[in-house]
Amino acid sequence: MCGQTTGVGHLGVAAIDFGTTYSGYAFSFKSQFETDPCNISAKTWTGGQLQSLKAPTCVLIKPDRTTLETFGFDAETRYSQLCETGEHTQWYYFQRFKMLLWKKEINKNSMLEDETGKMLPALTVFSLSIRYMKEDMERMSEKQLCGIHPGDIHWVITVPAIWDDSAKNFMRLAAQKAGIDSAKLTIALEPEAASIYCRHIPVEIDGNTGLEASFRVGKKFIVLDSGGGTIDITVHEVCFDGKLKEIYKATGGAWGGTMVDKEFLDFIAELTGKDLLQRFKKDHMEDYLDLLRDFEIKKRKTDSNSQGRVTIKLPLTFMDLVEDNKGQTIKHIVKSSHYANMATLSGDKFRLDYNIFRSFFKKSVDNIVSHVKYLLFEQETAGVDTILMVGGFSESPLLTDTIQREFPRMKVIVPKDAGLAVMKGAVIFGHCPTLIKERVSKYTYGIEAIDRFDRKVHPLNKLHKTDKGNMCREIFDLVVKSGEKLRVDEPHFERRYSSVNVDQYYLSLSLYTTTNNDVKFVTDIGCKNIGCIDVPLSGKGTDRCVKVRLYFGGTEIIFECEEESTGIVTRNVVNLM
Structure with a gap:
């Protein structure tokens, strides 16, 4: 099923499932994956008499604002002790802070408010939390395989599929600040990771053999990832090669x-x-x-x-x-x-x-049921006959009972350890990122472009004088439409852009998103600038060209630029911060 692994040199994969209420990490070595993809180890956290494979997403930071004291159950206990003695006012305690990244304008300078109203940079809080789990995992892996080096590990961090591109980019930045090499980091979408895990375990009875089996080829199903903060919903189909393709864009809400x-x-x-x-x-x-x-x-x-x-x-x-x-x-x-x-x-x-x-459940459950009903009325979901429930909240009997009652014609499946499906699936995805072969674009994307000015077509306020002549600025050059199917590892946009001034040393290509498929200019209502790609130019003149390719099928946007005069190619994740 897996045609491509993370690459030569990676002895193992570690995944951090960074949740709103609970977080944890899991890992497996390459040799384990090749023998049994589901042979995955996870840390057991201890809080008092309780043992769990996840810990509360709580972080305690020392009064110096930069040093982590502890994380998880220990952070809860230590902060409680500080409160009892009245020492807590100088410390920084954060819990359930991941929701900052849901439907908010987030950037590297965003601030977070702790339990007592004090502020710290969000990047500091997220990166210290990731660093704690990273270093803890490295100590744990060294005990299992003596001599393993941090550089031998490929990292995966999970994010909700309904997050926008800036929030995903923020998590990459936080991981880098935590000491994870960006080249050895993959961002995984939570419901996709869960779906991948469930491709490797028996979830239904085969009609021909009567034996337990994973989903058959052609199977269409809804992945209902119910976490502490968000409800993340995707719709998948099993392809002929056993891989998965998304057939409806990711949706959901803060109903966890x-x-x-x-x-x-x-x-x-x-x-x-x-x-x-x-x-x-x-x-x-x-x-x-x-x-x-x-x-x-x-x-x-x-x-x-x-x-x-x-x-x-x-x-x-x-x-x-x-x-x-x-x-x-x-x-x-x-x-x-x-x-x-x-x-x-x-x-x-x-x-x-x-x-x-x-x-107490009514508001949350009503929102979930209403949204799933809406999805099942969409043309793209025709043929869906199964709801796969994963995530910690999916282990609630009341939620599963309600889904079964409200959708009697659907087969509702809650796999064993539904709350761990995302974390374990992320490890498998890290070993084999090609298991998802196609996604659906949530947004319409475009690049801010410039073209010859035509008085019959372009408004005068868009006129821009350059060494190349009169140009029209702020054109929305369509890249991808909302709802468009995107093949993984294939460029979805390729265009030549040229310099317009003799002494121009770089091309600045601004990327925009919108939910409107009929956009002419980047200044139109609903357009949002999400990032910029700066491409260096060699020499002088107005005929210097750059070939730009954009890849949207992955979990992050990848750009590839080739300067035609030199043949130099650069490839990277688009920086949206």
Whole structure:
């Protein structure tokens, strides 16, 4: 199935699954992959009595603003200790910060706000987190294979498929700052990675043999990647060679498991007041985290048919805080509320009717169901008969129950260890990046170009005088249309551009995106400049030409420039920062 590996010299592949709520890493050596692609090792994280293959996406940075103290469960514990002694105000604690990159203008100077309102560069926070996992993984791999060098490892970092190009580029920049060689780094799209993993494990029964098998050739399926922050949805088809092609552009939204958490916290705030909940979080961080962990456990067990009541343990520090500030116990507050018939408090045991508990899921689940229904009405998804559910939130029985009920004609598959499918699939993708052979463009792309000015066609405000004569500036030179099918490793745009001034030392090619397929100028409404490609020019004159090729089929945009007079070719990822 795999026709091309990451290349000579890589002894292994390591993948970092950088999630909104939980993160982790996994790796395999080349020899392991060649024998069994699913023979993948992952770090086991420890938090108190809990052991997990992922850790909370939390980072604690020292007061000097540049030194990492710790990450994951240890960051939660250490910060809680600092809060207890009142030392936390000088430290920087960040959690669930990945969502900064969702639908926000992000650049290398963007700032992040920590738990107490202090600011640090986002690039610092992301790069220190990646560096921690990188160095931890290198220590772990050295124990398994003595003498392995960091340069022997090819790295993969996962990102949501619905992120824009700038956010993906930001993650590459953060990885470079963390010490990962850009030439040894691949950006993987989360639902694609999960889909690749599921191509290597049995997910259905073969109708002819009655045996477990992976998806057959021609199979069309939706990948519903439900994480903590985002819901990432792609539609794939299995090709004749066993590889995958995307048949509908990636879509989704910020409807992940954290939306359920927010609904629960809003419910608590409705009873006790938002300011009091914030104060509890600030003054008793460890107890606040215990409350969320208990809620997380109950969240993972609740299904559509759960009866009776679910019990959440309220921290005594929170109950005392409420009584001291409200002049009444939280038990009395609940009794006096309109939830009196559906909620009770006995000691520290907060018992909620399952109808209330399920209501915390409603906004998230309704958005997911509505969006999948929309996708199934699209012409491109005709023939889709399966929904493959992956990601940590897909392990929620309530979510899977709802998807099965709302789509009775669909086969709904939740593979074993659905929450690890992205991380393990990213390792396989790192070994064999050609497993995805075709993608669909989410945007329309164009290059800002210049051409001979024609008074019959071009507006006067676009007139630009050059050594070559009167030119029309700011033309949107179409590269790729939204919805266009893009073959991996094939150029989707090739054009010759020439100098317009005698003493011009470089060509500056600005790249734009839009969701509008009918664009004439880069100044049209909806056009967004996402980056620039500077191409050096040799000599002088207005006839110096550069041949530009752009590759859009990969997870990042690749440009290739050939200066015709010298034959010099440069190839790189387009820098969007």
